[in-house]
Amino acid sequence: MSTVAPPLPYHVAGTWEETDDTRSIELVPAGAELPPFAPGQFAMIYAFGVGEVPISVSSLRGAHGGLVYTVRAVGAVSSALHRLRPGDTVGLRGPYGTGWDLDAAAGHDVLVVAGGIGLAPLRPVIQEVLGRPDAYGRLAVLAGARTPADLIYRDQFAGWGESAWVAVTVDRSGPRWRGAVGVVTALLDDLDPHPGRTHALVCGPEVMMRHTARDLVARGLAPHRVQVSLERNMRCGTGHCGHCQLGPLLLCRDGPVVGYDRAARLLLVREM
Amino acid sequence: MRADADVDASRPSGPDGLVMGKDGLAALVDVLIRRGFTPVGPTVREGAIVLAELGSADELPYGWGVELEAGRYRLRERADGAAFAHAAGPQSWKPFLHPPRVREWTADRVAGELVVTAERVAPPRYAFLGVRPCDLRAIAVQDRVLTGGAYRDPGYAGRRSGALLIVVECTEPGATCFCVSMGTGPATGPGYDLVMTEVVDADRHRFWVRSGSREGAEILAELPARPADPETRRTARAGVAAAADRMGRSMPETDLRELMARTLDAPRWDDVAGRCLTCGNCTMVCPTCFCTTTEDVTDLTGDHAERWSLWDSCFDLDFSNLHGGPVRASARSRYRQWLTHKLGTWYDQFGSSGCVGCGRCIVWCPVGIDITEEAAALHDWTRSGQPTPEPS
């Protein structure tokens, strides 16, 4: 058991734009360091005087060896994180929550399905699988976004595509877009994942995860081989504040990554 | 001056315990203060029996009882002069162990660097005098929530580890009490330092006292008490047993956890939503409700910030806010969240029910919504041939 501790100071080593409303920041410890993060775990990032937000780690090792977080500006804290410049200091707590169960995925084909900024918590998985090809089967990455301009990590798709199946779709096309248009589940037809060999990791808006998981189960995947990353407005990260409740789950403790065998029922209840 | 003042002070109370009079209660508060405790116990204030710091046992509510009903609390005088013949008051011990506002840490910007300092204030050593068995269980429930998992809330742990718990068994349940249904009273469970049972006869007012810890035994040894006579023990036990038969409320006799899982679509939620003010009073008076929110405050210099945590409630709209809108927007979903958590999913999260049957949520609901009545209505619905999806 550990004691809930206040944030540790971390320096901003780099910050860059991903889309119009989304930036990534790389953080390195100013002094003492947090325990290592696993893909799928999240941190509480503190913007001085403004507040904290839960953000999943989007790369375990950035260009400066730090932790990378990808943040969409939706409120006061995330907007404050967007204003950070290299050398600025934030507070960091974590790692919190369960990560993606990569042990369970080992030896299997890994199917990553992401909607919008849901690709951020999955990027460390992609990096892990690409970095240890012997430990996993084939890797497929299916990514969707509202418009081409909302796709994060676009510059990395080509690199991933050298060793993985990468398919991208958008809800609404834009100029110069020659890719697929439609929901991300439509990409599954081309891929036709092998139900016995595949382990799927899904992150995106709740409705997208529900449809994707349902589709995968209909294709024969066992529900426990479909992992989804759920969200509530986590405040403390440690399961004490109660905000992360989703029915029987405390998502800070029992999630955010949950097997669809447990999540399916919860995703069906309105206003749960 | 009592004849039993020469009883060997180091003698442990044993299962038969000791018996003492009102002077023993007075001595107890004095001993607690001398030992450095901050005694907290029931006292009459603002027309209610509230829990507050006690300077002496004279402040205990001798001769006061209460009348409880859904949405209604009234003091009434008692002819017998009893100190503890009253059911749950407006607060539990929660405000002392899990206070409504706590500063967790401060942050300062010093020469461009962030300096974070954890709050380290030595908590007072509380001695809670008059803990009801239901509230003793509630403390154990909060212990599991705030210190029983992978992370320990340091503030709670500090306040809790120093606290001395003096239970007084319940002999006077209120009309809103249902501890028997929840298996938490009126006799005490484990976890106390001292337990007392108040006995008031025609001419004798006495307390049967047993210790449950070394510190409890040491304190008891300092009190003017003598070995408990069989008659006192028998009368005390009979008083507690009689209380079990006088519960004002009861829960439906069914697996409540399963009932909650089966009834998420019950029309009763719409019915209660029509009465519920979503004011959050039930969660604030509940001895186990633990939810908090955070507040980040800054001063005008902009270089000093503080992190506070304060009581929150699942009845608050902002509680479930996600990406600019509440997940639980309707009153229906918020009442359902509270009740299903309290009686059902609490088991999944913390291995027990979240309800101890104290009845405070019934009394202090301004419109008198009754948790036992709601549970019974849901139970009736499942028995009236409604579809009952399998819980999983």
Add this chain to the structure above:
Amino acid sequence: MATRPGPPTDPRPTLAVWKFASCDGCQLTLLDCEDELLGLTERVRIDHFLEMTPVEGAGRERARLQGRGPYDLSLVEGSITTAEDIGRIRHIRRMSRYLVTIGACATAGGIQALRNFADVEDFLAAVYAQPRYIATLSTSTPISAHVPVDFELRGCPIDRRQLIEVVTAYLAGRAPRISGQSVCFECKRRGTTCVTVAHGTPCLGPVTHAGCGALCPVYGRGCYGCFGPSDQPDLPSMVAQLRRDGMSERDIQRVFRTFNAASPEYAPVPDLAAEDRRGPPPA
């Protein structure tokens, strides 16, 4: 920061305080911030505040009702009751980067919005010897009915700590920590015994916006709603409870017809209060 002519060396954002139909109590709250006032002036430059000073900006000229502007933060007190007010609030909005209404008048129309439920001509005839000299609108409306408002601070009057919080939050670039919860939350956090449950005292706490610190219940009396409605107030249940606590239809109507009388959330109250007379609604 807004760009403005003025001393280029002064990095402080500018603050302006404006008055419309109101009693001045809310702007006086700013002057009541005795402990914080000096600290405040180190962080903002008070450019326009007629209650405090007759001069504008850095003190070179007389302040006018319209102000010179632009201003970074404008605090607006009072409601809109004249045609001239409408023009002036639009002008102030244009000159203000961040506009906060302070108090029940600016946020809900104030006590003077009682005119909205009557004929203002009757009032004029009853009160003034020469009504023809009075030019007024038939309604009193909140600032937000006329221009976009960035934040609304509740209360009659506003709470000093909440005012400081709004200014501090503005300076820190964050949202003010001001909850739309009911007064019951504050009351319980303070450990106050519920006056309704323990004494049968009618109290609007369950439907009233927090912010006062549950001041009235602390002194043993019921909340009378001076902060206006909380988020999603349940008026049907509240009105039924007030009736159980002994309030008559007239009492219930009147208790909601005070400083926040024109709050849209209160609109169903007269019908709800009258239900008793009409009998229960058909099942």
